[in-house]
Amino acid sequence: MKGEYCVGSASFLSFAAVLLLIFVHVGQINTSTVPHGISMAKVNTSGYAEALGDAFKVPIQGLYAENASTPLGARTGLRRLYEFGLYSYCAYVNTTAGSCSNQTIAANFQPYTALTSDMFLNYSQYSDAIFVDTTFMNSSYLGYNAHVAYYFLLLGAIAAAVALITGVLRMTFAFFVSTGMSVVASLFVLIGAAIWTAIVKKAEGVNAFDVAQGIPSGITVSYGTGIYLSWAAFACLTASIVPYMVSCCTFRG
Numbered sequence: 001m002k003g004e005y006c007v008g009s010a011s012f013l014s015f016a017a018v019l020l021l022i023f024v025h026v027g028q029i030n031t032s033t034v035p036h037g038i039s040m041a042k043v044n045t046s047g048y049a050e051a052l053g054d055a056f057k058v059p060i061q062g063l064y065a066e067n068a069s070t071p072l073g074a075r076t077g078l079r080r081l082y083e084f085g086l087y088s089y090c091a092y093v094n095t096t097a098g099s100c101s102n103q104t105i106a107a108n109f110q111p112y113t114a115l116t117s118d119m120f121l122n123y124s125q126y127s128d129a130i131f132v133d134t135t136f137m138n139s140s141y142l143g144y145n146a147h148v149a150y151y152f153l154l155l156g157a158i159a160a161a162v163a164l165i166t167g168v169l170r171m172t173f174a175f176f177v178s179t180g181m182s183v184v185a186s187l188f189v190l191i192g193a194a195i196w197t198a199i200v201k202k203a204e205g206v207n208a209f210d211v212a213q214g215i216p217s218g219i220t221v222s223y224g225t226g227i228y229l230s231w232a233a234f235a236c237l238t239a240s241i242v243p244y245m246v247s248c249c250t251f252r253g
């Protein structure tokens, strides 16, 4: 293969990976269309009121918030959908109207804390009794792992950007740096994506959890698009290693 084509395909793959990782990072920073569509994990609480009602044999009233503009974490009512990003989470009363938490670097993935901090005190006390000892409730475990995974995804994105930039400098040494950075980036993105996949999988345990004999929780955890984008970025970075390596060895522009 001619050197130009080789480095061209490597640059294209690095560029795609950087773009995908940028999209992963903007997930849930606000409620506008693109960030709304990208999250690492989603929690749908739509069935929880019915589950509580069935379990306690009492009508459950006022569990959910109807007003999307009241602040999160202030016991103003549970939202029907929570979506978690790398910097913040957003909660939606219906498919469109929602609000987001404050942004923090390496925001923790603590779905149980997010949900119960929106519930009125009596409902959060019921929930504490129901979900005791589940991984879904173990906010420190989920939060810590998400925190670590964030840094791997961030450093992976930076390494991918360095590979992209050095790849266009036509020098053997620069290709050597690009190759190394692609290897580092794909390894870091692999670790970040794998940790996120694992913790969401663990939190998914709540989907099959019964609040009482034969009554499922009505809470559904699922993977967000950000996890798929991270795996796609990993695939691009891995695929870019060989063309960078070939350029490094053969193309001495």
Ligand SMILES: *[C@@H]1O[C@H](CO)[C@@H](O)[C@H](O)[C@H]1NC(C)=O
Pocket (backbone or CB within 6 Å): 044, 045, 046, 047, 081, 220
């Ligand atoms: C949430 O789950 C309910 C059923 O429990 C479903 O009807 C609804 O479409 C789900 N919402 C989203 C946004 O996935």
Ligand SMILES: *[C@@H]1O[C@H](CO)[C@@H](O)[C@H](O)[C@H]1NC(C)=O
Pocket (backbone or CB within 6 Å): 067, 068, 069, 070, 071
């Ligand atoms: C919704 O909440 C906001 C902020 O707390 C408040 O200003 C507004 O009046 C509320 N809207 C309704 C319809 O209750």
Ligand SMILES: *[C@@H]1O[C@H](CO)[C@@H](O)[C@H](O)[C@H]1NC(C)=O
Pocket (backbone or CB within 6 Å): 066, 067, 068, 093, 094, 095, 096, 097
């Ligand atoms: C969502 O809720 C907001 C505020 O409560 C409301 O204005 C809007 O019409 C609702 N949208 C849908 C699709 O139900």
Ligand SMILES: *[C@@H]1O[C@H](CO)[C@@H](O)[C@H](O)[C@H]1NC(C)=O
Pocket (backbone or CB within 6 Å): 073, 102
């Ligand atoms: C979010 O930020 C605002 C303004 O910076 C602050 O007033 C508020 O207390 C913060 N909320 C939380 C939950 O930390």
